[in-house]
Amino acid sequence: MKERKGLIIGSVILLIIFIGMLIKGEPSKSILVWIAALLTLFIYSFLYRDNIFYKFAEHLFVGVSVGYGISVYWQNAFIRKVFDPLFITKTYIVDGQFHLWPLLAIVIPTLMGLLMLSIFTKKQAWLIRIPIAFVVGMSAGISVPSTFQAYIFEHTKNTLYITLSISSFIMIVGVITTLVYFFFSKEHKGLLGKTANIGIWFIMIAFGASFGYTVMARISLLIGRMNFLLYDWLGVIK
């Protein structure tokens, strides 16, 4: 009962503020801005609790994004990479000569993709494992050199750029103790445990800095949305 009373009072206050802004400001005349603004408010209503407005915005968002995704995939994957090269541009015919490899380069991935649809059958559903295995295997293989380069060589090289200074000492200790924390072959006891504890301190300090940095980035997103509501929609701020 108390909650409902608070809700009614809160809603009335918000309504009065909103009407005041409408009178005081220069509300947008674009229907699209109004739709975007109302949907923004519907999503923000989640901060109170789940409600019909949030449900509407959520379902609309999911539905529209799925529809958009399908159209993008259809155009970018099927039309551009399969249909056009097979039937329109015919990339496998060069100077009037038929070439098998360019044709197979289109047909084999297409067939592999079609195997994904085997999940809709009961008996042939196992065929889906072929494209999945291909994607996982290929991706793992491709990522090996780049992962070595980015995560081992670059990090080691940059750690080795040391000078006779406190900061270099902290960096070396931080890198080594953090690596020790992620050592799984031995129980973290004794010297190893103490080293790993120092490592977790370094990790947490880094996470704290990252947390602060990311929160600031999120605040800038909020400012952007508020700017849209107060400037583009209500015209309260100039």
Next chain:
Amino acid sequence: MNVLLALLFLMQQTPNSLPSDTTEVIEVVRPAPPTDVIAMDTPNDVGGSVSVQWEISEDDGKGLNNVILYNVFRGQSEEGPFDYIGTVGAGRTSYDDQTVEKDKVTYYYILKAQTKEAVESEASNVASGKAAPQWFHHGRWNILILGILFALFFAFYIRMAKGKKLFIRKIAGLDAVEEAVGRSTEMGKPVLFCPGIGYLYDIATIAALTILGRVAKKTAEYETRIIMPNYDPVVMSAAQEIVKQSYTEAGRPDNFNEKDIFYLTQDQFGFAAGVDGIMLREKPGAIFLQGVFYAESLILAETGHSVGAIQIAGTDRVTQLPFFISACDYTLIGEEMFAASSYLSRDPVMLGSIKGSDASKVVIISVILIGAILGILGGLNIGPFGTWFQSLVNWFGRG
């Protein structure tokens, strides 16, 4: 002689400056062209690229000092015609033509220096070159050597794991898997497993699917419903297979409901909004946030916290880990997630991989320690340590 009296044009002037019929003669000074142009196949690539190199113009940074850029032209024959293909700034001595249409076909290149007044020099000498693909990247010997060494570690430990039980330390949060599923069962609530917004080629997603197998087995044993919204349809298909397998292994294949493992959307925040809605309406007793997460991590973790679920998160995205740590009950940090998946599966290959990875870490720690000692001794100008240190840094900086 590079100075030319060339361009003449009539300019309409205001009556009080010059008479309208006055002809103004402008002296245009051409810069010297770049010299010694050579063209060659771009090394260590997949073809389709020719590298052009040259000596800078005499008026680039010296002489008349009026060159601001170089225009590169390409032709199909030595006599031309040459088409413009790109520009690089003054001081630069190379340009990679990555618009080569055919490999093993000779193309001809010329360059012209250009001034701020858009006056071009005479053409340089003509250079020819053809593109070709290479099988091997010669700048990456270091990666091959270290890759082979690490692969040997992996092979050794995988072989070892097949013969005997290898030790992997317990990871905090893993015991909570059973606790979380048990709690959900007691409360009569489902378990929600969110694999994030990664694809099947992300290692974190693969690790998440291994953890999913373990969680699904527990839910099958406890006869608890498992819900899994998916961002990627391929991950969804793999997840369905894994959960089905787990239910079969638990002896309850009939309880498997593939409709509980469903596709939501491939829009990041559409997915976040959808999963939030599911959390609020289904009120799961346990939530697993395992896989690749970006900005939606805190939205999901906060919503999960608000419905009172036990949350076990795990990701290798460093920027999202702080949010999981602050909003979830247990968090698997980066490699802990991979180790957890090995620990849970007890698969010899995966256990051997974790052991191999540990051995690789020992090598890296040793290199850093040796490098630090060499760097300090080199910094103090003691013996040849400075040179050795530089060689070590260069070796890691190759490629």
